[in-house]
Amino acid sequence: MWANTIFFTKYHSTTSWRNSRAGGQVIFDQGTGIQPFLPPVPANADHSPLQKAFTLVLIIVKPIAGALKLILVSIVALVLILLQTLGLVLSPLPPLHRIYSRLISAILLRVILVLLGFFWIRHEVVTLKRGRGSGASKAQSSSRKQATSGELIVCNWSSYIDVLYLAFRYNPVFTQIYSETLTVRQVSLWEALCQSGSYPDLSPPEGVETLPLMDFVKAMYKKGAGPVVIFPEGTTTNNRAILKFIPIFKDCSVPETSVDISIVALKYDYSKFAPTFTIGLDNSYRLGHLFRTCAQFYNTLSVKSLASDESPSSAYFSAMDGLASTTSGAALGVVEPVEEDALGGVIINLMGRMTRFRKLGLNVKDKADFLDYFILRNNGISRTKKTVVTSKTSTTTSATAARSKRR
Known part of the structure; x- marks a missing residue:
């Protein structure tokens, strides 16, 4: 390691x-020079003697704190697994089972996030239309509705922390995308965590049933299984840019009114250690990164959701709105329409404007x-x-x- x-x-x-x-x-993007696959390394900075002494103290204290918090995370995770297993007795009553699962996940996953240093996670509903101030966003944030079954949550992907947060907030159905077949399948929370940073599977294993995205979302709606989360990049990055989407939306129209689409963007701020997780080829990588995350006294995650009336699932949405320039006139995150995946091109542009990340090739x-x-x-x-x-x-x-x- x-x-x-x-x-x-x-x-x-x-x-x-x-x-x-x-x-x-x-292995870097020629247009921007961004390397999205390597763990970000913070720039070296000169420190005063007092800061160097404090750093030395942290070198001693952090491993102890990390070990203790890792033990607590393991205990809470085992309790979560046990309670979810016991909850299977409610499977014949889907609505009751979902309420039970939602409650257990919301409490215990939030505890895990706190142990990982995410004491406060800011969730903000934003607007990209000109002439609408932050007051509109705050008003929408205070009246934010809960995600419902059949809603499609499209999110960037940088870490297993993303999966934990989405599971805590929405208790959703996680998916795995296969780029060679342009289909998806349902995966468990544990599988979604293990996929973070892992070698991406480009095609489904033999005997595994997959569905086109919209067919899958509609099937989950009929089952009342909850909102569906999709990571259209198909793999994790270091949270500095957005990869080219897998054309999973190629059969969709703009606007796509058959389902509710929520665009969620997650962004990490850090000074020395980044919670992003780009490479997790085996358990040693995962355990080492988890230990270092636990050793951090404080981690920062900010979450932005696009206002529902600006979503590409809104009947009033125009493709030109999604491909418009940013309010400052900068070209960050702006891409041209993609013929094979028009909806994907619109979503990646909206996400780029929300995060100020560049879209890569x-x-x-x-x-x-x-x-x-x-x-x-x-x-x-x-x-x-x-x-x-x-x-x-x-x-x-x-x-x-x-x-x-x-x-």
């Missing part, structure tokens, strides 16, 4: 990484290529003995071997 940390630090602190390639594809296949390169490099495998993937649209024995090593 420490070797991995050293690799990241050395790799990220030099300029040579910008010329590195994974699978024949550059990299996608989930580039993340898989990067992880192939990382696995080979981190395990010291010579390129002469093993060929890295040369096309991001083809599956090779190298990728298969990388997956087998991961498992």
